[in-house]
Amino acid sequence: MLTKFVEAAKKSQVPEGTMLSVKAENEDILIACVDGDYYAINNLCSHQGGWLDQGELLTESCEVLCPLHDGSFDLKTGEPTAEPCKEPVAAYAVRIEGDTILVGPPEK
Ligand code: FES
Structure with a gap:
C-alpha cells in the first residue's frame, strides 16, 4: 500500500480516454484519464x-472493465460494479503538479 505521494506518470502519457499501467512503491497501479480528471x-x-x-475504459460511467x-470497477472509488467482482480494489488519491501525476494513499 502506498505510504506517501509518489510521482507516477506525466500527463502526456495518459491522454484523454486512455489508461496506463505504472508501478509505484511496488504497487501495480492503473491511471486513467476521463473528462480531464485522472x-x-x-x-x-x-x-x-x-x-x-x-481491459476497457468505460468513459461514460467512469469504470474499467x-x-x-467482464467484471468492472468504479474508477473513483475502486468499488466493484459488476459480477463476478465482489471485493473492491484500492483507489488512490491523485495530485497533479504541473505536468506530473502523483498518486498517494487512499483518502478515507
Ligand atoms: S479476473 Fe477480473 S473479472 Fe475475473
Whole structure:
C-alpha cells in the first residue's frame, strides 16, 4: 500500500480516454484519464488478478472493465460494479503538479 505521494506518470502519457499501467512503491497501479480528471486504482482485478489496464475504459460511467470475466470497477472509488467482482480494489488519491501525476494513499 502506498505510504506517501509518489510521482507516477506525466500527463502526456495518459491522454484523454486512455489508461496506463505504472508501478509505484511496488504497487501495480492503473491511471486513467476521463473528462480531464485522472484516477488511480490498483491494476489487479480482485476477482482473479486480471490486469485491468488490458481491459476497457468505460468513459461514460467512469469504470474499467476487466479483460478476463467482464467484471468492472468504479474508477473513483475502486468499488466493484459488476459480477463476478465482489471485493473492491484500492483507489488512490491523485495530485497533479504541473505536468506530473502523483498518486498517494487512499483518502478515507
Ligand atoms: S479476473 Fe477480473 S473479472 Fe475475473
